[in-house]
Amino acid sequence: MNKADGMNYAPKGKPNPVVKEGEFVFAAVGLDHGHIFGQCNGLLEAGATLKWVYDPDQAKVDGFIEKFPQAKQAESLEQVLEDEEVKLVAAAAIPSERSALGNKVMRAGKDYFTDKTPFTTIAQLEESKKVVEETGQKYMVYFSERLHVESAIFAGQLINEGAIGKVIQVTGFGPHRLNAPSRPNWFFEKEKYGGILCDIGSHQIEQFLFYTNSKEAEVLHSKIGNYGHPAYPELDDYGDATLKGENGATQFFRVDWFTPDGLSTWGDGRTFIVGTEGTIEIRKYVDLATDKGGNQLYLVNQEGEKHFDLTGKVGFPFFGDLILDCINRTENAMTQRHAFKAAELCLQAQDKALNVTQ
Amino acid sequence: MNKADGMNYAPKGKPNPVVKEGEFVFAAVGLDHGHIFGQCNGLLEAGATLKWVYDPDQAKVDGFIEKFPQAKQAESLEQVLEDEEVKLVAAAAIPSERSALGNKVMRAGKDYFTDKTPFTTIAQLEESKKVVEETGQKYMVYFSERLHVESAIFAGQLINEGAIGKVIQVTGFGPHRLNAPSRPNWFFEKEKYGGILCDIGSHQIEQFLFYTNSKEAEVLHSKIGNYGHPAYPELDDYGDATLKGENGATQFFRVDWFTPDGLSTWGDGRTFIVGTEGTIEIRKYVDLATDKGGNQLYLVNQEGEKHFDLTGKVGFPFFGDLILDCINRTENAMTQRHAFKAAELCLQAQDKALNVTQ
Numbered sequence: 009m010n011k012a013d014g015m016n017y018a019p020k021g022k023p024n025p026v027v028k029e030g031e032f033v034f035a036a037v038g039l040d041h042g043h044i045f046g047q048c049n050g051l052l053e054a055g056a057t058l059k060w061v062y063d064p065d066q067a068k069v070d071g072f073i074e075k076f077p078q079a080k081q082a083e084s085l086e087q088v089l090e091d092e093e094v095k096l097v098a099a100a101a102i103p104s105e106r107s108a109l110g111n112k113v114m115r116a117g118k119d120y121f122t123d124k125t126p127f128t129t130i131a132q133l134e135e136s137k138k139v140v141e142e143t144g145q146k147y148m149v150y151f152s153e154r155l156h157v158e159s160a161i162f163a164g165q166l167i168n169e170g171a172i173g174k175v176i177q178v179t180g181f182g183p184h185r186l187n188a189p190s191r192p193n194w195f196f197e198k199e200k201y202g203g204i205l206c207d208i209g210s211h212q213i214e215q216f217l218f219y220t221n222s223k224e225a226e227v228l229h230s231k232i233g234n235y236g237h238p239a240y241p242e243l244d245d246y247g248d249a250t251l252k253g254e255n256g257a258t259q260f261f262r263v264d265w266f267t268p269d270g271l272s273t274w275g276d277g278r279t280f281i282v283g284t285e286g287t288i289e290i291r292k293y294v295d296l297a298t299d300k301g302g303n304q305l306y307l308v309n310q311e312g313e314k315h316f317d318l319t320g321k322v323g324f325p326f327f328g329d330l331i332l333d334c335i336n337r338t339e340n341a342m343t344q345r346h347a348f349k350a351a352e353l354c355l356q357a358q359d360k361a362l363n364v365t366q
Numbered sequence: 367m368n369k370a371d372g373m374n375y376a377p378k379g380k381p382n383p384v385v386k387e388g389e390f391v392f393a394a395v396g397l398d399h400g401h402i403f404g405q406c407n408g409l410l411e412a413g414a415t416l417k418w419v420y421d422p423d424q425a426k427v428d429g430f431i432e433k434f435p436q437a438k439q440a441e442s443l444e445q446v447l448e449d450e451e452v453k454l455v456a457a458a459a460i461p462s463e464r465s466a467l468g469n470k471v472m473r474a475g476k477d478y479f480t481d482k483t484p485f486t487t488i489a490q491l492e493e494s495k496k497v498v499e500e501t502g503q504k505y506m507v508y509f510s511e512r513l514h515v516e517s518a519i520f521a522g523q524l525i526n527e528g529a530i531g532k533v534i535q536v537t538g539f540g541p542h543r544l545n546a547p548s549r550p551n552w553f554f555e556k557e558k559y560g561g562i563l564c565d566i567g568s569h570q571i572e573q574f575l576f577y578t579n580s581k582e583a584e585v586l587h588s589k590i591g592n593y594g595h596p597a598y599p600e601l602d603d604y605g606d607a608t609l610k611g612e613n614g615a616t617q618f619f620r621v622d623w624f625t626p627d628g629l630s631t632w633g634d635g636r637t638f639i640v641g642t643e644g645t646i647e648i649r650k651y652v653d654l655a656t657d658k659g660g661n662q663l664y665l666v667n668q669e670g671e672k673h674f675d676l677t678g679k680v681g682f683p684f685f686g687d688l689i690l691d692c693i694n695r696t697e698n699a700m701t702q703r704h705a706f707k708a709a710e711l712c713l714q715a716q717d718k719a720l721n722v723t724q
Contacts, residue, residue: 174594176591176593176604176622176624177606177622179537179539179618179620181638183645228587228589228720229586229587229608231608231610233534233616235532235534235614236532236534246534246535250587250606250608250618252589252722256593256722258589258591258722260606260608260618260620262535262537262640264534264535264640266534266640266642268530268643268644268645268666268668269668270666270668270669270671272671276645276666280539282620282622282624284594285626287626287634294671296671296673297671297672297673306654308626308628308634308654310628311628312630313629313654313655314655315654315655362586364614365614
């Protein structure tokens with residue numbers, strides 16, 4: 009596509025399932041975060057077959073089977089891990105337990121697909137890196153704020169097609185609604201959730217690495233704070249960071265738990281990408297004070313200002329690619345290095361953060 | 367206004383002129399930057415009387431008189447400074463010369479109203495601080511990206527009325543169109559324009575201090591770069607910074623010269639303000655891919671998402687307040703401390719900036 013076609017960029021349509029029923033079997037375990045539903049939906053839509061569900065909490069299993077009645081309840085994690093038919097285990101455990109669970113899964117000869125954030129300490133990251141090396145299995149991460157957002161996927165396609173030139177800066181806003189009464193205790197314990205930059209900040213850093221095609225990056229500055237939630241002293245209700253990739257592109261992101269009560273969705277997530285020849289803005293979940301819904305993308309380049317309404321038009325190629333990667337031992341969905349680098353950087357950002365409210 | 371009235375926030379209407387013809391006389395000198403037209407327009411609309419114009423470049427004077435035929439051409443700066451009728455001198459000199467010019471003006475017993483950025487070195491700032499103290503005159507600054515933007519003024523009014531609770535974070539984007547052939551040589555010489563954070567970054571820092579009501583702040587991190595303009599090695603075509611105010615609120619801003627050719631205006635300037643109970647987004651000059659024009663403000667708080675179209679509905683109270691401040695020796699338009707603090711911080715941000723493209 010050459011430059012003169014700038015205004016003709018268009019979504020390519022939703023991907024089809026990549027396997028037939030029974031060709032790729034997975035299980036769901038560790039139902040602590042609701043993201044497990046998104047993880048399973050993505051895999052199922054791409055053709056995977058859900059065989060087992062396991063969690064020590066029967067209520068969580070019941071809720072899961074209500075949504076996915078095809079899943080059989082396993083009696084133990086071991087029963088899942090011993091089933092040779094199972095190729096991938098999807099999980100959304102408490103963040104501090106994700107690494108240990110993944111190590112078990114990989115040592116049982118299966119790939120692992122965890123909710124973000126993948127780790128809460130560098131020691132966990134190092135241990136799982138070792139297990140990946142030893143076993144040759146995958147430790148893949150559900151960075152939902154890109155992988156499961158059609159406008160975010162389309163932004164990547166636009167960049168690849170050269171629609172905005174070379175990317176020089178990415179700014180991300182990741183505000184979330186707290187809804188404290190709905191949250192489990194671990195959500196407010198820093199040892200378990202890892203801190204805001206480690207947790208929801210991991211989405212942002214993954215997006216930066218992806219959109220700038222950076223293999224290495226450096227955290228230049230970061231901060232955290234608790235501005236409005238003294239009842240939860242270990243909650244960071246605010247965090248931000250700025251990073252530099254090895255090619256000179258930089259990032260700023262902020263994440264917070266201050267979504268206003270009156271917002272029509274859980275958060276006004278945005279991504280702004282500045283290139284040498286254009287800009288992209290993604291209004292991921294809402295386009296304020298309109299009834300457009302989410303997945304609104306605004307492209308500006310030499311051709312003008314263009315708006316794309318992308319819900320239902322792009323799909324989520326990650327999941328089919330992941331299934332094929334597991335089958336073919338390729339890395340088209342996401343490289344292991346990329347997942348681990350995003351994890352490492354979010355831990356570093358959290359670790360070096362200035363606490364601005366202390 | 368109590369919280370239940372949240373959705374009833376409304377602009378108060380445009381201010382009226384504060385003086386009659388001849389009651390407050392000013393002159394325009396130093397026509398190097400086109401902002402002088404905005405400075406004069408603002409003062410004239412507020413009732414001031416424009417008596418003189420002076421610049422050594424006759425072409426600039428001719429262009430000025432075409433727009434403001436009431437201005438008489440002075441033969442020298444001294445002629446302006448010796449006229450006791452003149453109470454205020456507006457100027458948009460080359461940035462590195464603004465301080466010296468202002469010192470002359472103040473020593474002649476007149477107030478000074480300069481285009482931003484007010485200084486390019488800390489030594490200039492210190493010198494002009496001294497002259498302000500010695501003379502009791504004002505060194506006021508045209509931070510146009512707030513003072514002359516109705517949606518930005520309205521944002522301040524919303525914050526004062528408590529529409530979003532306590533402000534905890536301000537993010538600003540200040541992209542500008544370069545249009546290099548239209549720029550004078552000094553624009554590309556760092557000694558003269560001061561660097562991007564010193565120059566267009568000063569707008570951003572002024573807004574942060576204003577919206578967070580900060581009297582002191584600290585530059586935590588800043589960066590500059592030249593990503594795409596090797597022909598102008600002293601041009602910073604990118605800059606960003608993050609600051610913390612004395613009350614714990616923080617800022618991130620980025621400024622750049624990468625406005626895409628196809629944008630319908632010179633820059634997609636934005637301000638995002640996060641409060642403990644709501645958020646404000648200002649789309650200052652364009653609301654992408656719509657025909658709404660600039661001055662679109664989006665307020666989200668406990669009452670819902672609300673859109674305000676503000677062109678022609680708020681006016682620019684700064685100018686009338688400035689005239690009255692000059693007459694009454696008050697500080698309602700802007701305190702001297704605020705103007706100097708914004709100046710100091712933008713110089714610090716520039717000084718400590720990491721060059722990410724070297």
